[in-house]
Amino acid sequence: MSATRVFVARLAGCSVFDPAGDRVGKVRDVVVVYRSTQPPSVVGLVVEVPGKRRVFLGIGRVTSIGSGQIITTGIINMRRFQQRGGEVRVIAEMLGRKVTLRDRAGEATIEDVAIEEADLGEWEVGQLFCRQAKTTPSPFGKGATVFAKWSDVVEKTTAGESQSATQLIATYADFLPADLANAMLDLPGQRMLEVADELPDSRLADVLEEMPETDQVDIMNQLDDARAADVLDHMQPDDAADLIAQMSEERGEALLELMEPEEAEDVRFLLSYAPETAGGLMTTEPIIVSADTTVAEGLALIRRHELAPALGAAICVTLPPYEPPTGRFLGMVHFQRMLRYPPNERLGTLLDQSLEPVRADAPAAEVARILASYNLVSVPVIDENRRLVGVVTIDDVLDYLLPDDWRSTDHDSSTPRTPIDTSTSTIPLRTSTAKTRRAGNGSR
Incomplete structure (x- = not known):
């Protein structure tokens, strides 16, 4: 019903x-x-x-x-x-707008909008759920909430004042980074920047990693250097390096100087490699342990919430030191193999002897071939002295192999799309020729 x-x-x-x-x-x-x-x-x-x-x-x-x-x-x-x-668009553009309440002679912000069925098949905006501006001190830090009809409010616009994106961000709270990135890219340009400005640094970093590079640069160019550096600190080093490489040399260097020293060092290290090589694709944050590490300890490292799935698929074993570039690379242990052995088994005895690492200067095409040939999700990268410098994961290789606009869901918007009758799972032979939308049939 x-x-x-x-x-x-x-x-x-x-x-x-x-x-x-x-x-x-x-x-x-x-x-x-x-x-x-x-x-x-x-x-x-x-x-x-x-x-x-x-x-x-x-x-x-x-x-x-x-x-x-x-x-x-x-x-x-x-x-x-x-x-x-x-x-x-109600969620993207109406939530967060300021209004003036006629009968209460006060200001409020729209936090939600109710739509009502006015007639069979016809819907319209009914009530607005608004939060009044706080006029007196409150222990909760927020004003009172009220319900108002559309006729009871007047939209308030002030020259130079940005529309609040707080409520929009709250609506997107459960979105995965890729979904939030797509939602933001569908917003008007200024609205997208407003949302980016109000996102926490770590959340914005995750979202930027899912956007095309041109959009990443557009957003970063709107941030002051201090905040841009904080966002880069939260990004994966390889993604941060790719983003800085798209900026002017002066801005990139300025941001590197403001980043945390350890994060900046990783990014500088990655920028030293050509972009279409294993070194240019790799990340410098794999799990690295000694040969004496036990299966129980290795599984505990894999369980970390912040670890990307591809990086948790295998553990790298090296001689000390254990930060890239490490001591001599000994091998990798896949997590499935760890599950087959007792908790006290040493990882040094479980190395995958069939997997050969790739050199940092190896072409990206060779890395892709190795991942495909051996059904891997990551491959270790070593330097000329066989020291581990990072790993290339399958997502980075796919990013390299796919077209530049692969993140766009509409590669050819000029080509009419055939309407799909989902009730019969058939595709009509004729494409839709409707040019206008009518309230009754909803064609575009």
Whole structure:
């Protein structure tokens, strides 16, 4: 049964199903258009379908909203969503806006928006959940919350004042870094920068690692040097090195000087290698231990929450010192092999004798061939003295092999996409020729 009122923040991430019960995607936003005397009208949803493509689902194709799920008629146009003039995305653009409450003569910020079914198949903005500006000291540090109708508020805009992104960030709190990166890239340019400005350094670092380099540079150019250096400190050394390599030599050097010395040293080390070599692709933060380390100790290191899965797939064994460049490289021990032996077994006895490391100057193509040939997720990298200097993981190789625009979910937006009838799992022979959207059928 369809609900008559739904708060948009709760819709974010809800699954979208076709009439047969097959999952089509998940909701990422709600699109509305303003009207002169009536509340904004809902025209559709932004839905993320497999492949992380965001498409438009007209509200006329939604048959049910409620119980944490959306039911559609089964037909979705797979062309990438492009916002049109006059359209406003509730989560991306409306949450965080300041308004003036008419009857209370005070200011407030929109924290959530309820949409209501005004007529069969027609939805509009109903209540607004707002937080009033704090006028008196409060032990909780926040103003009171109120519900208001659209007619009870006036949007407040002040020249030069940025719209708060706090509520938008709260809505995206459960997003994985890659999903948050995609969501930010879909925002208007200024809004994306506002969100980046309010994200914690570690969260922004994770998100930047999932963005194309041009967008990384655009965001970093908007940050002052001190904060940019803090963000780089939280990034993986190889990703930080790639990003600094895209900047001007002067800015890059200035940021390196502001970074933590140990982090900057790793980045400088990686920048010394050509980008299309094993040294240019590697990370300098693998797990490195001595031959006397036990299986129990090795498994404890792998369990660390902050460790990337690819780096936890194997442990490197070397002679001291144990920071790259290490002592002589002895070999790698795969975590699956550790699981087959008792906790007190020494890792030096479990080395993979068939795996040969690659030299730091080896071409990236050779690294890719080795990973594919031996079904590996990482390969050790050594220098001319057989000292371990890092490892290349499968994600870095894929990043190298894929096209430069692989992070984009729409490589050819000029090519019309064929609507997919998900209810029958068939693809119509004719592509959609609709050029306009109508409230009834939701075509774009």
